[in-house]
Structure formats: structure tokens, C-alpha cells
Amino acid sequence: MSLEQDMDTSAGVDTRAASRFGSEAITIAVIFGLTIVLILGSRFISPAFGGWGQTETILFLSSFLVFCSFGQGLVILVRGLDLSIASMITLGGVLTTTWLAGSNEGLWYVVPAILVVSAAIGSISGFGVTMLRIPPFIMTLAMGIIIYSLCLGYTQGTPRGYPAPALADLMRAHFLGVPAPVILLLVFVAIAVVLQSWTVLGRRLYAVGNNPIAAHVSGLSTNKLTIGAYAISAMCAGFTGIALAAYANGATLRMGDDYLLPSIAAVVVGGSSILGGKGNFLGTVGGAILLTTLGTILAALGIEQGWKTIIEGAVILVALIILRESVYEAIRVWMGRSSTG
Amino acid sequence: MRVTKGLASLALGALVALAVTGDADAQDKKKIYLSLSYSGNSWQSEAANIVKALAKTPPYNDTVELIEVISGTDPQAQISDYESMIANGADGIISFPISSTALNRTIKRGCEQGVLFFMYDATVTEPCAYNISYITSGFGENTAQALVNELGGKGKIFLSRGVPGNSVDERHTNGAKHIFDQYPGIEVVSEYYSYWDDRTTQQETAKALAAHPDVDGIWAQAGEYGAIEALRQANPDRLIPITGENSNGLRLALANPEDQAKGLKGVSAGSPPAQSGYAFKLMMEILDGKRELKPMNIQYPLPWVPADAVKVCEGDTFENGCNVFPEGKVPSSFVTEVFNPELLPELSLVSALEGEPTPGATIQPLAADVVVAAPNEPGINCQRCEPPADLYKLTKIEPTVKP
Numbered sequence: 001m002s003l004e005q006d007m008d009t010s011a012g013v014d015t016r017a018a019s020r021f022g023s024e025a026i027t028i029a030v031i032f033g034l035t036i037v038l039i040l041g042s043r044f045i046s047p048a049f050g051g052w053g054q055t056e057t058i059l060f061l062s063s064f065l066v067f068c069s070f071g072q073g074l075v076i077l078v079r080g081l082d083l084s085i086a087s088m089i090t091l092g093g094v095l096t097t098t099w100l101a102g103s104n105e106g107l108w109y110v111v112p113a114i115l116v117v118s119a120a121i122g123s124i125s126g127f128g129v130t131m132l133r134i135p136p137f138i139m140t141l142a143m144g145i146i147i148y149s150l151c152l153g154y155t156q157g158t159p160r161g162y163p164a165p166a167l168a169d170l171m172r173a174h175f176l177g178v179p180a181p182v183i184l185l186l187v188f189v190a191i192a193v194v195l196q197s198w199t200v201l202g203r204r205l206y207a208v209g210n211n212p213i214a215a216h217v218s219g220l221s222t223n224k225l226t227i228g229a230y231a232i233s234a235m236c237a238g239f240t241g242i243a244l245a246a247y248a249n250g251a252t253l254r255m256g257d258d259y260l261l262p263s264i265a266a267v268v269v270g271g272s273s274i275l276g277g278k279g280n281f282l283g284t285v286g287g288a289i290l291l292t293t294l295g296t297i298l299a300a301l302g303i304e305q306g307w308k309t310i311i312e313g314a315v316i317l318v319a320l321i322i323l324r325e326s327v328y329e330a331i332r333v334w335m336g337r338s339s340t341g
Numbered sequence: 342m343r344v345t346k347g348l349a350s351l352a353l354g355a356l357v358a359l360a361v362t363g364d365a366d367a368q369d370k371k372k373i374y375l376s377l378s379y380s381g382n383s384w385q386s387e388a389a390n391i392v393k394a395l396a397k398t399p400p401y402n403d404t405v406e407l408i409e410v411i412s413g414t415d416p417q418a419q420i421s422d423y424e425s426m427i428a429n430g431a432d433g434i435i436s437f438p439i440s441s442t443a444l445n446r447t448i449k450r451g452c453e454q455g456v457l458f459f460m461y462d463a464t465v466t467e468p469c470a471y472n473i474s475y476i477t478s479g480f481g482e483n484t485a486q487a488l489v490n491e492l493g494g495k496g497k498i499f500l501s502r503g504v505p506g507n508s509v510d511e512r513h514t515n516g517a518k519h520i521f522d523q524y525p526g527i528e529v530v531s532e533y534y535s536y537w538d539d540r541t542t543q544q545e546t547a548k549a550l551a552a553h554p555d556v557d558g559i560w561a562q563a564g565e566y567g568a569i570e571a572l573r574q575a576n577p578d579r580l581i582p583i584t585g586e587n588s589n590g591l592r593l594a595l596a597n598p599e600d601q602a603k604g605l606k607g608v609s610a611g612s613p614p615a616q617s618g619y620a621f622k623l624m625m626e627i628l629d630g631k632r633e634l635k636p637m638n639i640q641y642p643l644p645w646v647p648a649d650a651v652k653v654c655e656g657d658t659f660e661n662g663c664n665v666f667p668e669g670k671v672p673s674s675f676v677t678e679v680f681n682p683e684l685l686p687e688l689s690l691v692s693a694l695e696g697e698p699t700p701g702a703t704i705q706p707l708a709a710d711v712v713v714a715a716p717n718e719p720g721i722n723c724q725r726c727e728p729p730a731d732l733y734k735l736t737k738i739e740p741t742v743k744p
Contacts, residue, residue, distance in 0.1 A: 046552040057551035057575075061544060102669055157386025158694060160672055172574060248540045249570055250590075250673050254382060255540045299545060300552030305505040305534055 022332065024280045027271035027323055031286030034319075035293050042297045049300065056179055062292035063185040064247075065262055066285050067240040069270075070192045071122075071233025072263040073284045077196075077209040078229045079276030080129060080136035084144035085237045085263055087151070088118055089256030092241020094151050094159045097251040102162035110164075114242060115235050121147065122234025126227030140230075151253055159251040167246035181243070189285055196281045205229060209277035262291055269319045290319070370406040371628050373621075374426040376419060376436035377411045378463075382538065384563065384676045385437065387693045388461065388614035391679060392435060392621045394692030399703050401625065416443035423447045426456075433457040433624050435617065438465050441508050441721060457627060461620040462612055463509060464638075466724045471637050473620035476509055477715040477722065478643035480611050481516025483737040484584035487608045487647070488558050491582040494742035495526025496557030499549050501535045501542055503562045508721055510534075510562065517560055519733040523744040530556060535564045539588070539674045542567030543574075550575045558582040563611060566590035566673045580604045586611030587644055590673030592665035596651035609646045610737070613678030614693070616641045618685045622707055631706070636714035638722040644678045645737045657690040658682075658699075666690070684711070 039058070043050030068085050075082040095114045100107065121143065128139040151159075162168075173180040196202040207215040208222045216222045240259065245251045264274075270287030272279025294315055298308045375392050379385055389409065396407040410426070412419035416439045424447060426434055434451065438444055438460050445467035448458050452469035464472040488498065500517065503510035521527045531549035535542035542564035550556065550571060558581050559568050565585025572580050580603040585591050592609050594600045619641060626632035646664055654663035659680035666677065671690070679693040684707065689699040717726040 048552055048554050053554065054551045057547055061547060097672070156695060157389070158383045158672065158675065160694075162669070162672070172577060244540065247570075247574070248543055248567065250539065250566075252382060252538060252540055252674060254536075254538050258541065258544075296548045296551055299533055299548040300531065302530075302532055 023329075024271060024283065026331070028280065028282045028286055030323065031270060031283060031290055031319075035286065035290045038290070038293050038297060042293075042300070045297060046300050049297075054296070056182060058289060058293050058296055059182045059185060060179060061296070062289045063181050063188075064240050064244055065259060065266055065288040065292060066185060067188060067243060068233075068237045068259050069263045069266040069284050069288050070188075070196075070281060071229075071236030073267045073270075073272055073279060073281060074196065074205060074229040075136070075233045076264070076267050076272055076274060077205055077276055077279055078226045079209055079212070080226065080229065081140065081264070082125070082230065082233045082237075083137065083140040083260065084121075084125060084147060084234065086256035086260040087144040087147040088121065088234050088237030089241040089244065089259055090151050090251070090253055091121075091147050092118060092238035093245035093251035093255050094155055094241075094253070095238075096163050096167070096242045096245040097159055097161035098155070100161065100164045100167075102165070104164045104166045107164045107166055111242060114238050118238025119231040119235040122231040123227050125234065126230030129230065130223040130226045148253070155253065157253070159253060162250060163242075163245045167242070168249050171243070171246045181247075184243075189281070192281050201225075201228070206277065211277070262288075265316050266291055269316055269323070271323050287319075291316075371404055371432045371625075372430060373405055373407050373624070374431050374434045374436075375407055375409045376422055376426070376434055377409065378419070378437050378439045379411065379414050383672070383674045384537070384612065384614055387676055387679050388437065388617040390693055390696035391614060391618040391685070391688060393696035394698050395618055395621050395685075395687060395704070397696075398687050398698040401704055402698070404629075405625070412439065414439060416440040420444060420447050423451060427451045427454055431456050432628055433459065435459045435461065435621055435624060437461060437617075438463050441465050442724075457624055459620040459624045461617040462614075464722045466720065466722060468637060468723065471620070471623070471634065471639065472715070472722045473616050473623065473639050473641060474715065474722070475612060475616060475641040475643055476512055477638070477640055477718055479516060479733065479736050480586075480643060481513035481518075482520050482733045483516075483643065483645070483735055484608060484610050485517035485520035485560055486735055486738050486740055488560050488582060488584045489520060489524055489527060490738065490741045491606045492527070492558050494524050494744070497528045497530045497553060497555065498558045498560055499546065499553075499556055499568075500529055500532040501546060501559060501561035501564065501568055502532065503534065503537045505534050512718065512721055513562055516733050521560075524742075525744070535562070535567070537563040539564050539567040539570075539590075543571045546571035547574060556581065559584075561585040563588070563676075566594075569594055569605070578603060582606040584608050584610070587613060587646075587676050587678040588673060589666055589668075589671050589675040589677050592646060592651050592677060593653075593668055593673075595646075595648040596653070596665070601648065606648060608648075608738075609651075609677075610644055611678075612676075613641065613644050613681070614676050615679055615681045615685055615688075618688065619681070619707075622684070622704070623712075625704075626707065634712065636712065638715040638717070640713045640715035642713070643737060658688060683708075 040050050072082050092114055099110045125140050125143045128134045129136050170180050175183055204220050204225050208225050212222050244255055266287035267284050268274050270283030377389055396405045410422050412422045419439050441464055444465055448467045448470050458470035460470055460472045462474055464474050502514055530553045533545040535545050546568045561568050563586040566588040568583055580600055584607045587609055594605055627634055651665055652663040654666050659682050680688055686705050687702040691697045692699055716729045717723050718728055719726050
């Protein structure tokens with residue numbers, strides 16, 4: 001917020017929320033706009049692109065990233081970072097295949113049990129970060145290593161079993177012509193948006209991220225809220241693991257590796273501040289879909305692996321530069337001038 | 342024990358350090374180190390389990406002290422692990438090498454101190470180490486020809502490759518392209534890296550399918566079961582010819598009449614975890630003074646199972662020519678070629694999955710004339726050497742369509 005802006009606003013009216021909302025809306029619009037342009041533009045690369053089929057694939061592939069990015073986003077919101085996501089995804093997948101062992105029996109309690117176990121592990125990370133004051137980076141890295149090693153020991157290197165057939169069927173099912181995973185994605189996004197932006201819990205998390213001391217002074221239990229964010233993050237990662245195991249019809253110990261850095265990238269590209277306190281889940285969803293779209297198009301281009309990775313990195317950088325607050329402020333000021341003058 | 346950068350190795354190193362401590366009763370036992378790159382995929386675990394099971398099978402249970410060390414994915418870590426093994430008086434080191442060249446100097450130093458080096462699957466170019474590998478057996482060109490035959494010499498295909506920059510991936514892909522390039526009707530519409538992992542293969546194949554839903558065939562390295570899952574996801578009613586490696590999932594699908602009716606054809610070939618067991622037995626026979634081994638590069642035969650040769654096993658090992666296990670007994674990503682009735686009759690599922698010996702089994706000697714020398718391949722199993730003129734000669738299949 002620049003000084004001139006403050007002086008522009010009339011005294012006594014707090015427009016900060018409105019301005020934040022404005023810049024967030026622009027971020028989200030820009031990201032989704034960019035994604036749509038990419039999808040439509042990709043028609044030039046492959047004639048099969050640019051249609052509903054490709055959009056379906058992208059939404060479908062990005063759903064896993066969206067699931068775990070929600071938790072990552074909450075942890076980043078409260079000024080943390082969750083590096084245990086990859087291991088938690090693996091844990092979710094391994095437990096899904098070993099506990100269900102290819103049968104539908106017990107599905108109704110195994111899935112909640114996996115989520116509870118994940119949340120409990122996340123709480124331990126949160127406890128370490130808040131009560132023991134271990135830096136989030138170290139705490140979640142250590143937790144990730146421990147969980148990975150437990151998975152390795154538990155499975156002896158070869159995850160056994162299959163997910164429940166009902167889960168695998170769900171991943172292939174269609175409702176009214178729309179793939180079930182896409183519907184799952186929409187439901188998840190709806191719940192997550194409400195949780196983050198419209199509930200008391202969500203607002204308190206913002207408060208903790210904005211200024212933990214102020215939040216504490218105003219009577220919020222910042223430690224409990226932070227632990228809650230880590231618990232939700234671990235639970236989301238566990239859920240991602242269940243979905244991935246259902247999708248792949250099995251688990252591997254590497255299954256989470258592809259999601260750790262992209263989950264952070266999706267949050268940051270989506271306009272959240274890596275320093276916490278600011279961000280919107282819809283932006284993260286846009287970030288995740290944008291990254292997946294890019295991956296799909298690069299794959300179709302058939303360029304070499306080195307260049308692929310360079311382009312992905314460059315796009316993340318460019319997105320961050322474009323999506324800076326100052327750029328919006330400039331746009332807002334410019335638009336304000338052109339409309340008034 | 343040196344702590345390395347990789348997450349996995351960090352944790353595993355700690356576990357191994359714990360496991361290694363506290364056993365000093367074995368002065369007269371042969372001290373063998375099993376040096377792995379990475380534990381965490383089925384293939385690596387199975388290969389390691391085979392060696393562990395053999396080392397517990399009589400009479401080796403009394404004569405061998407086996408110590409497992411996991412070095413992660415960083416050659417530097419494996420170099421320093423080799424150094425400590427040599428310093429600790431290893432009789433032999435059996436290893437999956439992380440790099441084909443980076444370990445050479447350490448290996449040479451070890452050889453000079455009388456340590457035997459046996460590499461399985463992946464290879465090194467240091468001439469004093471033994472390489473036991475199927476790499477030179479022509480996986481790439483033979484599977485490529487099988488796919489060309491199934492497609493009648495024309496169609497759009499995907500190449501699902503391994504790890505970028507890896508010499509094994511390059512050898513396979515070069516062999517395959519040598520065949521595909523002869524057929525102008527074959528068009529490679531997408532080529533992607535799947536890291537020999539089922540789930541990565543599935544996602545990368547799904548991306549490629551979005552751009553090319555009309556693809557006619559897939560040539561895949563390990564992880565191929567993911568390609569089948571991606572096809573089923575994209576269209577439950579249509580499958581296409583696939584060639585891939587030895588996953589239980591691919592073999593079951595190849596033999597499944599429903600999947601065949603949807604269009605699935607192909608062949609299962611590729612890297613057998615059993616190589617580690619063969620390497621271990623050869624090494625022990627040398628250490629026991631029962632074998633003189635002249636060629637340093639030894640070829641493991643290429644497994645080759647087309648759809649009509651798939652046979653489901655009723656028991657826990659390859660008996661009566663069976664080569665796949667029923668669904669539910671092992672996961673889809675289980676690599677079936679852990680067994681070899683001729684070379685490794687000692688093994689059963691419990692060996693591959695848990696590293697435990699088969700009850701009642703004893704070590705059977707290898708046939709005197711078992712060893713087949715591998716051809717030279719520069720950068721794979723020798724430095725400054727000439728490859729044979731017929732490097733990409735087909736050994737398992739004849740072309741049924743003319744280029």
C-alpha cells in the first residue's frame with residue numbers, strides 16, 4: 001500500500017480490505033485468463049488440443065496438485081512451509097493399498113482413518129513448529145524423512161496391495177458426461193474456498209499470518225491455529241495419496257515426489273505471499289491448473305527435457321514478476337485515473 | 342557413514358548404520374557388501390532382496406557375512422561408501438552402480454587390494470569390474486520391432502523413456518530408434534521421460550494422450566503398467582499395442598481376453614532383478630575357488646514374453662514355464678523376472694518380497710558353461726572400444742513387415 005493511496009482515500013473509511021480484494025480478483029482473473037489463452041492457443045500445436053477433451057485431462061491431472069496445494073497454502077498463510085507433503089502423499093497411497101488390500105470392505109472407515117492418521121502426523125509437525133520453536137523448514141523436512149522411512153520399512157520397498165475397486169472405479173466414472181474426478185475437484189475447491197475465506201477459522205488463520213503478535217494479543221490461540229494449519233495440510237496430502245493410489249491402481253514409494261515443489265509453486269504463482277498472511281485459494285487453484293496446462297503443452301511439443309524444465313522455471317518467474325502487488329497498484333491507479341479523468 | 346544430500350539416503354543411511362553395528366563373531370566368513378543406489382522402487386528392492394535371500398540360503402548362511410549399504414542417487418556418496426567398504430576389508434562388493442564412469446577410480450583401487458567387484462543391471466566401464474547385465478541383449482531394438490510388427494509398419498507411437506541422461510535409457514532408445522527410423526510409416530508423435538516409475542508413466546502418457554488421442558502404439562521402458570492405466574482412463578473401451586518391461590500388470594493384461602479384445606497386444610521384456618542373484622552366485626563361486634571367470638562383461642539373457650507365452654503361476658515361483666502371478670498376490674508394479682529356474686532355482690516369492698530364503702532350499706551350483714560374454718559397447722561396459730558392426734541385430738523377433 002503506497003503512501004499516495006492512503007492520502008487519496010477519504011479519512012475514516014477503511015478501504016484496505018476492498019483494495020486487497022481487488023488485487024486478488026485481478027490475480028485470479030489473470031491466471032485463469034492465461035490458462036484459457038494457453039489452452040486455446042495450444043490448438044496450433046496439436047489439432048486435438050483446445051477442446052473439452054484436453055481441458056478434461058488438465059483438470060483431472062491438476063486435481064491432485066490442487067488437493068495438496070490447499071494444505072500447503074494454509075501452512076504458507078501462517079508463515080510456514082510444509083516439506084513433508086511428498087512423504088505424506090506416499091503414506092496416504094501406501095496405507096490405501098495395504099489397508100484396503102484390493103477389497104471394498106472397510107472402505108468407509110479406512111479412508112477416514114487414513115485422514116485422521118495424516119492429520120495427527122501434521123499436528124506433530126505443527127507442535128514442533130509452535131511449541132518447540134523448530135523452524136518449519138527443518139521440522140517438516142525431518143517429519144518427511146521419518147514418514148518416508150516408515151513407509152519404506154513398512155512396505156520393505158515394495159508397496160503391496162491394491163486400492164478398493166470402488167475407489168478405482170470412481171476415478172474412471174462419469175456423471176452426466178463429466179469425469180467423476182473433475183466433479184470431485186469442484187466439490188473440493190468449493191469446500192476449501194468456503195473454509196479459507198468465509199469461516200471464522202479461515203479468517204483467524206489470515207490474522208495469524210498477517211501478524212501473529214497482534215493475533216495473539218487479540219486473544220487468538222495462535223499456536224492452536226498454526227497446528228491446525230499443519231494438520232489440514234497433512235490431511236490434504238494424505239487425501240492426495242488416496243486419490244493417486246486410486247488413479248494409478250496401486251502405490252509406489254516415489255508417488256509424492258512430483259508434488260512437493262509444484263505445490264509451493266502453485267501457491268506462489270496463485271498470488272499468495274510466500275511470507276504468509278496473504279493469498280486466496282482460488283488463485284492457488286488457478287496456479288495449479290496453469291502449471292499443469294503448461295506441462296501438458298510442453299509434453300506435446302516434444303522438446304528436450306532440459307528445455308522443458310527451463311521453460312517451466314521461466315514461466316514461474318515471469319508469473320511472479322507480473323503478479324506483483326506493485327503491478328496491480330499501477331494498473332489500479334491507471335484505471336482510476338482514466339475513469340475519473 | 343557419510344550422510345548425503347538425498348532425502349532418502351539420509352534416512353536410509355541412518356537405518357543402515359543401525360543395522361550394520363554389532364556383529365563381530367564372523368572372522369572366517371566372507372565379507373560381502375551389497376551397495377545399492379536407491380531403495381524405494383519395486384525393482385531395486387527385489388534385486389536387493391534376492392541377494393539377501395541367497396546369502397541366507399545354506400551353505401552361504403554360514404560362509405557369508407552380507408552388509409547392505411544404500412547410497413542414494415549421488416555417485417559421490419557411492420564412491421565414499423565403496424572407499425569405506427575397501428577399508429573395512431571387503432572380499433567382494435556386489436553393486437548397482439549409480440554412474441558408469443564416476444566410480445572407476447575407486448573400483449580400480451579396490452581391485453588392486455584384491456576386492457572383487459560385481460555390477461548388476463547397470464554397468465561400469467572400469468575393466469577390472471565384472472558387469473552382469475542384460476543391457477547389451479537388445480531390449481530396445483527387439484521390442485521396437487515387435488511394436489512395428491503389431492502395427493503393420495505404420496502408425497503414430499509414443500516413446501515412454503527412462504531417466505534423462507542415463508546411459509541405459511540412451512542405449513534402449515537408440516536401439517529402438519534404429520528400428521523405427523527404418524520405417525517411414527512409423528511416426529513418433531510424443532517422446533517423454535517417465536523415470537521408470539508407474540505413476541509418472543501414467544501422468545506423462547495421459548498428457549501425451551490429450552494431444553494425440555489417435556495414437557496407435559506405445560513403446561515403453563519400465564513403468565509401462567502406468568501407460569495401460571492411462572489408456573484405460575482416457576477410453577475404457579480402447580487399448581492399443583504396447584511393448585514394455587516385466588511388470589506383473591502388463592503380463593496379466595497381455596493375457597487377459599477382455600483387454601485383448603479392446604486392442605491390447607505386445608510383448609513384455611526388459612530388465613530382470615534376477616541379474617543380482619546371478620551376479621552374487623558367480624561372485625561366490627569365484628571366492629570359493631570353484632570358478633575362473635575370464636570375460637568381465639557377462640550378458641544376462643533378455644526375458645521375452647509375448648502375449649501367447651504368458652502363463653500364470655500357481656505357486657510361489659516360476660514352475661512349469663509360468664511367468665506371471667495372479668492379481669492380488671503381488672502388486673501390478675511387481676517386476677516378475679525375479680526368478681530364473683536355471684540360474685536361480687533357490688528363489689521364491691518370499692525371497693523377492695522379503696529377502697528371506699526359500700524353506701528347504703540350498704544353493705545349486707551354476708552350470709560350468711553358463712557364462713555368455715557380452716559384446717563391447719562404448720560408454721556402457723568399456724572405454725575406448727569399438728562396438729560390433731551388428732550392434733542392433735535382432736535376436737528375439739523377425740521383421741514381419743518390410744520397411
